[in-house]
Amino acid sequence: MAAVTVVITSCNQGPLIREAVESALTQTVRPERIIIVDDGSDDQASVNVLSAILDDCRHGVPDTGGVAVDLIGQVKAGPSAARNRGVAAAETPFVVVLDGDDRLMPTFIEGTLPLLTADDSMVASSGWLRTFGVLDSVVQPTGGDAGAFVSHNCCPATCMICRSAWERCGGYDESMRSGFEDWDFFLSMLESGLAGGAGEDDADGTGDIGDAGDAKEDAAHIGIVSEPLIEYRTAPASSNVTSMTKRLDLMRYLINKHHDLYTAHVVDAVLGAEAISMERLSMWETLMRGDKFASQEFMRHPTYGDGGMAAAVRLQS
CATH class of the missing domain: 3.90.550.10 (Spore Coat Polysaccharide Biosynthesis Protein SpsA; Chain A)
Incomplete structure (x- = not known):
């Protein structure tokens, strides 16, 4: 092991x-x-x-x-x-x-480590979150490749990483102290950690982001174990909640910083954001019709990385 x-x-x-x-x-x-x-x-x-x-x-x-x-x-x-x-x-x-x-949770390492040791293109792994404190729920992030991460964060901050991927991308951005530093870090790893050492083999050391779409199956990605492996404390004043007031500014920073990545995945970014919007609109419509099932399900399983969990904490508070 x-x-x-x-x-x-x-x-x-x-x-x-x-x-x-x-x-x-x-x-x-x-x-x-x-x-x-x-x-x-x-x-x-x-x-x-x-x-x-x-x-x-x-x-x-x-x-x-x-x-x-x-x-x-x-x-x-x-x-x-x-x-x-x-x-x-x-x-x-x-x-x-x-x-x-x-x-x-006791099986976190047992569950996440095999994902990394079995797949060289996996740069990080994590699991679902069981929230406690203000909100009692199970949150189910999905992981994925860069195309999944450009519209919203798909991995918890608590995760297992390949140390080599951390070195390759330069680590966490220490200038980011208002939130989203974990999302930025995942984008950096996915951007620089293409499978087969693409981030290392290129002459300029940056990897060929332009070919990411053509080599999507081989691109770096982040895996998620489909069971709760993290106990996540929720509180009204947590950074997950307070960072929401700066969400657009932080996203602008991410897009500018990872310009080439977003350019290569602009369709994924737009369609991903539209899918989130459609899902929220559908939930609002069912609630206005008097059907509370969708909203109750949202509180039991709030979405991750798109403001959903922070919204659930605010509603529960």
């Missing part, structure tokens, strides 16, 4: 970070190492929790089963910088990225 490191990012998350660490330690396929990256916590209670976690692990409470648990501190620089710092410190070919207020 290939070696895996779990990188957990944290900033002033108090006891929640302990739950995240314990979820990584209780995996059915254990990681080789857990790296906690503290992004400048200035709440003393949170700092004390981090110290206690390290102390407990050194004394075998909980039983780490030989899993190394390390802490890296940095001046507050945002989630992208924290993730990059952790992945850079990992020495394994596969890395799980986990936010400190969320939890992995």
Whole structure:
């Protein structure tokens, strides 16, 4: 079984970070190492929790089963910088990225790792989310290739990545501190990680994005296990909700940054956005007719990456 490191990012998350660490330690396929990256916590209670976690692990409470648990501190620089710092410190070919207020379900590594080891064109993998807190639901992202990701994000921020793909695309964009940094990262990996090393073999090192449509079957893609593998905490003031107020500005940034990718997949982007619009319009029409089934189903299984989950959290709140 290939070696895996779990990188957990944290900033002033108090006891929640302990739950995240314990979820990584209780995996059915254990990681080789857990790296906690503290992004400048200035709440003393949170700092004390981090110290206690390290102390407990050194004394075998909980039983780490030989899993190394390390802490890296940095001046507050945002989630992208924290993730990059952790992945850079990992020495394994596969890395799980986990936010400190969320939890992995026990079979996360067991379910996602085979997708990457069995398919060289797979740059990342994840699973469905079981939300808790404000919203109780199962969210079902779909994954896919670049054509799927240009209209909306199709993968949770908590995912397993190929470290080589992270290196090839340059990692997370550390200038993005208002949200969507995970979507941007997935676009970057899909853009630079074409199967067969296209991103590495080209003379200019950028890959031939213009041929992405012709080689769609061979293009890099992201896989999703069709079962809940992540426990995702929802709260009214979470970044998933607050980033919605800046959605159009953030999307403009993504389109400009990944201009060649969007140019190559303009039809996918337009039709993907239209499909989302048609689905929402249909739900609104059924609700106006007095049929609440579609809206109730939406609350049980809100859509991911297109504002659906944030809308469900706002409605439930």
